[in-house]
């Protein structure tokens with residue numbers, strides 16, 4: 001507690017000795033921008049434009065339909081999936097990159113409900129967190145209506161007790177909360193769920209490429225995740241889906257399209273599911289977007305010789321820890337409270353600040369100064385408005401953190417955020 005508050009010079013020195021520093025050169029970031037929104041849309045890798053151009057002009061333009069084989073288009077979802085597997089503790093051949101997070105959640109939650117109906121028909125509840133990302137809750141709500149289940153929503157600290165009541169068929173959680181940046185203990189909650197006869201579905205939207213994940217080690221059942229956040233796949237990038245090999249072949253997933261067929265080019269009138277995770281594909285996948293996602297994954301795998309996700313995690317914790325320390329000391333008295341846990345074991349790769357008034361305008365004033373974070377509205381009752389800052393160790397340094405806090409300090413000290421132009425709301429922020 002008595003260690004002095006880091007100065008800009010301290011931060012610059014940390015950057016000079018940062019073993020991951022060279023990884024930033026993989027990205028094209030506009031000059032003058034400190035990008036703290038990689039948790040929402042990852043930055044653009046330098047390699048992406050040329051790769052997508054090649055896929056368009058050569059693979060599509062010249063080789064045309066032959067590229068399904070010659071350029072390996074048909075196996076791209078599996079090949080990209082294998083790269084994702086290395087980041088989330090899954091095995092080769094266990095992940096496909098396909099469709100969206102929402103759609104993949106529909107597939108795995110349906111499969112989980114089919115299993116639960118067979119193995120534990122008396123359990124009729126899907127348990128989740130009230131502050132889970134809305135699309136996850138909406139998909140679960142729709143499936144509950146369809147299959148006669150109840151969606152029970154609790155606060156994080158109530159999950160344990162709710163599981164122990166023994167009514168839960170499926171525990172569906174997002175590993176790192178999108179609002180608060182709080183991280184669940186995946187292994188402990190999975191073990192507790194299993195002990196209570198419940199299956200687990202984990203959403204890794206804010207975990208894959210952000211924190212080390214060990215799906216196999218945790219013996220989780222199902223997982224989905226997002227391609228355009230920390231995986232740097234570009235806007236609307238395909239998502240991914242993982243199913244533990246002990247479950248994959250037990251059920252058809254409900255969107256049984258021809259890309260999930262064991263022999264799609266036999267064109268038989270009847271469906272025969274492909275073995276393994278391939279059956280979790282539906283129809284033709286977006287090759288141009290998958291090519292871009294492939295480039296995004298390469299930026300993360302480039303960290304493997306430097307220590308991989310463990311090294312990225314160390315730096316991420318150092319960056320978020322530094323940000324919180326600077327906010328506490330340099331922004332004291334400005335009504336900003338830190339929502340994200342101080343405990344490293346409970347924190348993802350973002351920091352959220354709450355403020356009772358002006359959160360939206362403060363974020364806009366920061367964006368005007370080149371510090372890009374985002375705003376998430378509270379519900380006006382239990383949740384405060386949030387200023388969200390994502391920290392991606394691939395392309396952020398310690399001095400970036402220092403400058404970001406300094407800009408925030410100037411916005412608050414000067415009261416500049418009160419200018420009318422910063423309060424104009426846009427549909428998407």
Ligand SMILES: *Cc1c(COP(=O)(O)O)cnc(C)c1O
Nearest residue numbers: 100101102133135174178203205
């Ligand atoms: C970002 C995010 C999604 C996004 O779902 P899409 O289908 O890509 O729109 C879903 N779930 C969580 C938890 C997220 O953070």
